[in-house]
Amino acid sequence: MSTLHQAKSFIRHWLYEVDDHSIHSPYFYDLYTKLVTRKHPDGLPVLEDLRRDLESNKTVLDVEDFGSGGQGTIRKRTIGEIARTSLTPxxxxxxxxDLLYHSNSKRVVELGTSLGLTTLYLAQKTDATIYTFEGSHAIANVAMTNFEWAGKKNIKVIEGNLDQTLHRFLEPTDKIDFVLMDANHRYVPTLEYYRLLTRRLKSSSLVVIDDIHRSEEMEKAWEEIRTDTLVYGSVDLYRCGLLCFDPALNKQHYVWSLK
Ligand SMILES: C[S@@+](CC[C@H](N)C(=O)[O-])C[C@H]1O[C@@H](n2cnc3c(N)ncnc32)[C@H](O)[C@@H]1O
Structure with missing residues (x-):
């Protein structure tokens, strides 16, 4: 990960950022004023207690590294270390x-379960089913224990390398409402998973890609995807990018910061 790259992309983000006065589309104005500028409370207490427990957990796992750390190697990592470095704040x-409620999403796909904390946030929308993908067997086991402990029945875990599991899952699947891509932060897999997912998207679907400015290759993947012919609206929130597929949105791109 290049610090210089991140500094440059942060400055660029700051220069291009706009506020509600520059948003002409009612759809994006609504999104900005209701979701992006809303003060987010301190998270859900029961899940933040779980996060703290995970952060201090010293259990050592044998973790297959499918992500940007190196393909297929096994590393010893404590649950605490994973919780402190990999989980979404x-x-x-x-x-x-909020996006799930706003879009009334029912079929939700999360690439990259990790310990399942973000999955548990998404699963709070009880009429949604969250299909979550994790390559590491040891990590998936911890996530499944967390789902059982939370009593969440609307989460389905798909274990294995996304390179194999994603197209097998998508083949017989209905249209997907919401996707969170937070697994393999490399250029080629990001493009490949996006391409596979587009077969099951509809005009109202939303796709979030995490870590779009983390590296030059993620920056490149984000630029290519957000300018794809199927994408009709996009928002750069610095940490992640949001994609919309409704032709009525007429190819708009915004740069915002989450409050
Ligand atoms: C950044 S973490 C996900 C964090 C999680 N979304 C959260 O916010 O709590 C990325 C996860 O994706 C998994 N992953 C990376 N590449 C993968 C691949 N090719 N197939 C399956 N899982 C993969 C990693 O094992 C890791 O647990």
């Missing part, structure tokens, strides 16, 4: 949950 998890 509550402000963003709450924002994703």
């Amino acid at each position: 509550y402000k963003w998890a709450m924002f994703f949950l």
Whole structure:
């Protein structure tokens, strides 16, 4: 991860950022004023207690590294270390949950379960089913224990490398309302997973890609995807990018910061 790259992209984001006066589309104005500028409370107490427990958990796992750390190697990592470095902060998890309610999403796909904390935030929308994908067997086991403990029945875990599991899942699947891509932060897999997912998207679907400015290759993937012919609206929120597919949105792109 290049610090110089991140500094440059942060400055660029700050320069291009706009506020509600520059938003002409009613759809994006609504999104900005209701969701992006809403003060997010301190997360859901029961899930933030779980986060704290995970952060201090010293259990060592053998973790297959499918992500940007290196394909297929096994590393010893404590649950605490994973919780402190990989999990989405509550402000963003709450924002994703807000997006589910805003779009009334029912079929939700999360690429990259990790310990399942963001999954548990998404699963608060009880009429939604969350299909969550994790490659590491040891991590998926911890996530499933968390789902059982939380008593959430609307989460389905798909274990295995996304390179194999995603197209197998998508083949017989109905249209998807919401996707959170937070697994393999590399250029080629990001493009490939996006392409596969587009077969099951509809005009009202939303796709969030996490870590779009994390590296030059993620920056490149984001630029290519947000300018794809199927994308009719996009928002750069710095931490992540949001994609919309409704032709009525007429190819708009915004740069915002989550409050
Ligand atoms: C950043 S973490 C996900 C964090 C989670 N969404 C959250 O906010 O709590 C990324 C996860 O994706 C998994 N992953 C990365 N590449 C994968 C692949 N090719 N197939 C399956 N899982 C993968 C990693 O094992 C890791 O647990």
